[in-house]
Amino acid sequence: SQQGEEDPQALSIQEGENATMNCSYKTSINNLQWYRQNSGRGLVHLILIRSNEREKHSGRLRVTLDTSKKSSSLLITASRAADTASYFCATDQNDYKLSFGAGTTVTVRA
Amino acid sequence: EAEVAQSPRYKITEKSQAVAFWCDPISGHATLYWYRQILGQGPELLVQFQDESVVDDSQLPKDRFSAERLKGVDSTLKIQPAELGDSAMYLCASNGGDSPLHFGNGTRLTVT
Numbered sequence: 001s002q003q004g005e006e007d008p009q010a011l012s013i014q015e016g017e018n019a020t021m022n023c024s025y026k027t028s029i030n031n032l033q034w035y036r037q038n039s040g041r042g043l044v045h046l047i048l049i050r051s052n053e054r055e056k057h058s059g060r061l062r063v064t065l066d067t068s069k070k071s072s073s074l075l076i077t078a079s080r081a082a083d084t085a086s087y088f089c090a091t092d093q094n095d096y097k098l099s100f101g102a103g104t105t106v107t108v109r110a
Numbered sequence: 111e112a113e114v115a116q117s118p119r120y121k122i123t124e125k126s127q128a129v130a131f132w133c134d135p136i137s138g139h140a141t142l143y144w145y146r147q148i149l150g151q152g153p154e155l156l157v158q159f160q161d162e163s164v165v166d167d168s169q170l171p172k173d174r175f176s177a178e179r180l181k182g183v184d185s186t187l188k189i190q191p192a193e194l195g196d197s198a199m200y201l202c203a204s205n206g207g208d209s210p211l212h213f214g215n216g217t218r219l220t221v222t
Contacts, residue, residue, distance in 0.1 A: 033210060035211075035213075040215075040218070041215050042114070042203075042214050042216055043153065043201070043203075043211070043213045044213070045210035045212070048210055088152050088153075090152075092208075097155060097158060097166060098155070098211065099155075100145075100152030100154070101152050102152050103152050
């Protein structure tokens with residue numbers, strides 16, 4: 001079963017704009033991770049945020065975590081065509097087994 | 111950068127036939143995972159190995175699926191007999207300790 005749910009399911013933006021997607025989950029977690037998947041390829045890890053952290057940055061990525069609301073957001077700033085992909089949140093419930101959401105498909109238009 | 115290797119990249123099989131997928135994790139990674147990803151959905155864990163031992167196979171349909179990692183290195187996932195509903199991407203991933211997962215590019219299975 002999938003613990004995380006991403007919102008929106010799909011997002012289309014112009015190059016240079018920011019993209020924001022959200023993830024909600026149901027039970028307490030040890031950490032939450034975001035992965036990217038290009039069409040027909042495997043998933044690539046982007047960023048990990050632990051349950052005691054509220055915000056984390058990596059390059060053009062910014063992740064927030066609100067454990068009281070059981071939600072996280074991923075912000076991609078100054079988007080590029082190469083950012084076109086599906087983005088998945090995954091939760092680790094203290095057992096090193098990740099539960100993935102259904103993903104947000106992001107299309108960046110040139 | 112080291113990668114998780116999977117083969118074949120694509121597999122088309124008829125229902126009721128047997129099919130097998132192979133995965134070679136990153137060297138030194140003790141934990142290996144097999145995930146199934148149906149088109150438009152997120153990956154779902156089928157089986158998790160720690161070295162050669164199965165840690166979790168609660169979501170593996172054991173009447174038709176089997177997985178092994180005999181020497182604690184590479185792994186094989188088998189389906190026999192394949193059913194139409196098995197059409198999906200089968201992803202292998204590995205990690206060491208509690209580090210993030212490294213995924214292979216998967217095997218795309220089509221059952222006709």
